[in-house]
Amino acid sequence: MTRRGGFPTAPFDKYVRAAAGAVILLALVVLAGWGSGLRGLQTVFPGSVPMKPNAAVALTLAAVSLWMQRAGPPEGWRRHVAYACALLVLTIGALTLAEHLFDADIGLDQLLFKETHPIGSAVPGRMPPPPALSCVAIGCALLLLDTAASRWAVQPLILFSGLMGLTVLVGYSYDQSDLYRLGFYIQMAVPAAVAILVLSIAIALARPDHGMMVLLTSPGPGGLMARRLLLPAILLPFMLGWLHLIGEHRGLYDNRFGTALFTISNVVVFAILVGWNATVLQRTDEKRVQAEAAVRHSEERFRLLVDGAKDYAIFMLDASGRITTWNAGAERMKGYSAAEVIGAHFSRFYVTADVARGLPEVELQTAARDGRLEAEGWRVRKDGSQFWANAVITALRDADGGLLGFAKITRDMTDRKRAEDELKHAAKELARSNAELEQFAYVASHDLQEPLRAVAGCVDLLQRRYAGQLDARADEFITHARDGAARMRDLINDLLAYSRVSTHASTLAPIDCNVALSDAMANLTVAIRESGARVTTDRLPTVIADRTQITQLLQNLLGNAIKFRATRAPEIHVGVERNSGEWRFSVRDNGIGIDSQYSERIFKVFQRLHTRREYPGTGIGLAICKKIVERHGGRIWVTAQPDAGSTFHFTIPDRRAA
Numbered sequence: 001m002t003r004r005g006g007f008p009t010a011p012f013d014k015y016v017r018a019a020a021g022a023v024i025l026l027a028l029v030v031l032a033g034w035g036s037g038l039r040g041l042q043t044v045f046p047g048s049v050p051m052k053p054n055a056a057v058a059l060t061l062a063a064v065s066l067w068m069q070r071a072g073p074p075e076g077w078r079r080h081v082a083y084a085c086a087l088l089v090l091t092i093g094a095l096t097l098a099e100h101l102f103d104a105d106i107g108l109d110q111l112l113f114k115e116t117h118p119i120g121s122a123v124p125g126r127m128p129p130p131p132a133l134s135c136v137a138i139g140c141a142l143l144l145l146d147t148a149a150s151r152w153a154v155q156p157l158i159l160f161s162g163l164m165g166l167t168v169l170v171g172y173s174y175d176q177s178d179l180y181r182l183g184f185y186i187q188m189a190v191p192a193a194v195a196i197l198v199l200s201i202a203i204a205l206a207r208p209d210h211g212m213m214v215l216l217t218s219p220g221p222g223g224l225m226a227r228r229l230l231l232p233a234i235l236l237p238f239m240l241g242w243l244h245l246i247g248e249h250r251g252l253y254d255n256r257f258g259t260a261l262f263t264i265s266n267v268v269v270f271a272i273l274v275g276w277n278a279t280v281l282q283r284t285d286e287k288r289v290q291a292e293a294a295v296r297h298s299e300e301r302f303r304l305l306v307d308g309a310k311d312y313a314i315f316m317l318d319a320s321g322r323i324t325t326w327n328a329g330a331e332r333m334k335g336y337s338a339a340e341v342i343g344a345h346f347s348r349f350y351v352t353a354d355v356a357r358g359l360p361e362v363e364l365q366t367a368a369r370d371g372r373l374e375a376e377g378w379r380v381r382k383d384g385s386q387f388w389a390n391a392v393i394t395a396l397r398d399a400d401g402g403l404l405g406f407a408k409i410t411r412d413m414t415d416r417k418r419a420e421d422e423l424k425h426a427a428k429e430l431a432r433s434n435a436e437l438e439q440f441a442y443v444a445s446h447d448l449q450e451p452l453r454a455v456a457g458c459v460d461l462l463q464r465r466y467a468g469q470l471d472a473r474a475d476e477f478i479t480h481a482r483d484g485a486a487r488m489r490d491l492i493n494d495l496l497a498y499s500r501v502s503t504h505a506s507t508l509a510p511i512d513c514n515v516a517l518s519d520a521m522a523n524l525t526v527a528i529r530e531s532g533a534r535v536t537t538d539r540l541p542t543v544i545a546d547r548t549q550i551t552q553l554l555q556n557l558l559g560n561a562i563k564f565r566a567t568r569a570p571e572i573h574v575g576v577e578r579n580s581g582e583w584r585f586s587v588r589d590n591g592i593g594i595d596s597q598y599s600e601r602i603f604k605v606f607q608r609l610h611t612r613r614e615y616p617g618t619g620i621g622l623a624i625c626k627k628i629v630e631r632h633g634g635r636i637w638v639t640a641q642p643d644a645g646s647t648f649h650f651t652i653p654d655r656r657a658a
């Protein structure tokens with residue numbers, strides 16, 4: 001049973017309310033009868049004597065008191081009303097009894113209505129002793145409902161009043177006036193008996209956690225049996241007795257035979273009832289045994305599974321973090337046997353610094369709050385060595401949400417952690433040596449320019465002054481030396497340009513690509529004119545980029561498109577389209593094309609597909625393009641076929657859209 005505000009919620013509340021309401025209605029009908037003088041309303045049930053006004057008032061007050069107390073001890077004004085009503089019920093009952101006992105009239109009987117010709121009582125308006133006694137019992141029960149005495153006092157009291165009401169009703173049903181009549185005059189009314197019986201049952205239902213009601217309302221087999229048998233046990237003898245009387249009345253048999261018949265039919269009916277109930281109980285029990293076996297079986301399989309998991313430490317903690325189970329994997333991973341750790345606090349697996357900052361407690365609190373926690377960290381084995389653990393802590397709760405404890409699954413991830421650390425270290429090392437190399441390339445190429453200039457100058461002088469004066473071989477040597485120096489200059493310049501992409505980069509800013517393209521074309525004016533190239537272009541966007549580098553990128557790609565032309569005049573198109581958060585540019589030509597097997601290689605430094613005699617160049621142009629595009633967070637690739645032209649694509653993220 002769930003509890004609310006410290007008191008049991010009332011599972012039979014609607015029945016209690018219905019009962020109290022019905023009693024109030026019944027009593028009001030009777031009082032209306034007295035007020036109007038209509039006999040039919042005073043008796044309610046045909047054949048009954050009228051219910052006395054005092055009884056109607058007392059039972060109304062009892063119903064009001066029960067209404068106030070129906071869902072636990074009342075508080076505030078409800079408490080006052082409940083106890084005042086109960087006290088009045090008790091007083092009316094007790095005073096009436098005193099009147100009967102001492103044959104005195106204290107004016108209580110005719111207080112509300114005058115009865116000129118008493119029916120059912122010797123004194124006008126006086127409530128008979130049985131309902132008066134019932135009022136005393138019900139009044140006491142309502143006063144004691146939530147006191148220490150309630151456990152032993154309330155149920156006997158309402159059992160007494162209930163039986164009193166039942167006896168009268170049976171008397172009326174069997175036409176046995178001895179059961180509802182006292183002497184010649186005093187006769188108890190049917191509505192009073194009904195109201196007393198209903199109230200007695202309702203008081204019992206209002207406190208289902210008291211006395212016999214606990215068994216009656218329990219979900220176990222005892223409660224089930226009690227609930228199933230109670231009504232038949234009351235109704236069946238009642239009906240059999242009634243049939244017995246009718247038979248006798250019609251002269252079908254005499255009293256002895258009738259009694260024998262009644263006994264036999266009772267025995268048979270109850271034997272059937274017991275047999276049926278026993279069968280149902282038996283079946284329920286068999287199902288329970290089967291269910292228990294299934295649970296045992298599944299627990300056993302689960303245990304085998306947990307024990308079999310050698311690479312995982314699987315164990316349970318109670319709500320405070322003490323270890324309650326330990327599997328073979330845990331023993332293998334942490335080095336403790338089950339006997340050593342069960343009952344110990346799980347913080348012993350944490351490194352001292354983590355324990356000092358309260359990490360184990362924080363992890364349990366987080367798991368309890370979120371239901372689950374996954375964490376990684378260094379943990380300590382029994383021998384003091386450490387391992388990198390990945391642990392999942394799951395909070396275990398009962399059906400009502402109460403925290404039972406935690407399940408913890410730990411995996412040893414030391415190898416992965418080491419590999420990750422090594423990878424991180426290697427990546428850092430690589431970045432550092434790359435930067436160093438770039439710096440070196442820049443410094444070296446920059447410093448090489450100076451002596452090269454001196455060599456080239458001397459060779460120039462040599463050629464100008466001594467050409468034709470020495471022999472033919474000397475002229476040839478001088479020409480070779482001049483070409484070599486020129487080539488060296490180109491290489492150094494390109495190398496410098498390559499290293500400058502990262503060492504001399506300026507910050508990214510919005511640039512108009514149309515302007516960058518015109519600058520690139522202006523730098524290529526001579527080549528465009530000489531080759532007769534025709535360059536067409538889409539309307540290009542504004543992107544966040546380094547303007548000098550984008551100009552260089554376009555210049556390199558256009559320059560290659562012109563340089564690697566076929567016999568026809570170059571036709572070049574610079575296109576662009578927007579594609580999921582990035583701009584995709586393309587530079588398409590109708591030149592000699594590229595075999596697809598080289599489409600990756602050409603972006604590497606010094607990689608060329610032709611001799612310098614066929615096409616001049618150093619093999620750095622596309623490497624520079626790649627570096628520029630990657631610095632902007634994009635990609636570059638080529639789609640081409642031999643003799644069918646090439647298209648170079650590159651992307652620049654559309655940062656303004658992001």
Ligand code: ADP
Nearest residue numbers: 560561564593602608609617618619620621622
């Ligand atoms: P370079 O132009 O100095 O040779 P690049 O790095 O610019 O060096 O180009 C590398 C190689 O890629 C070139 O030697 C050439 O074989 C090929 N290539 C580049 N652009 C084109 C193009 N538009 N058409 C055909 N081949 C090209």
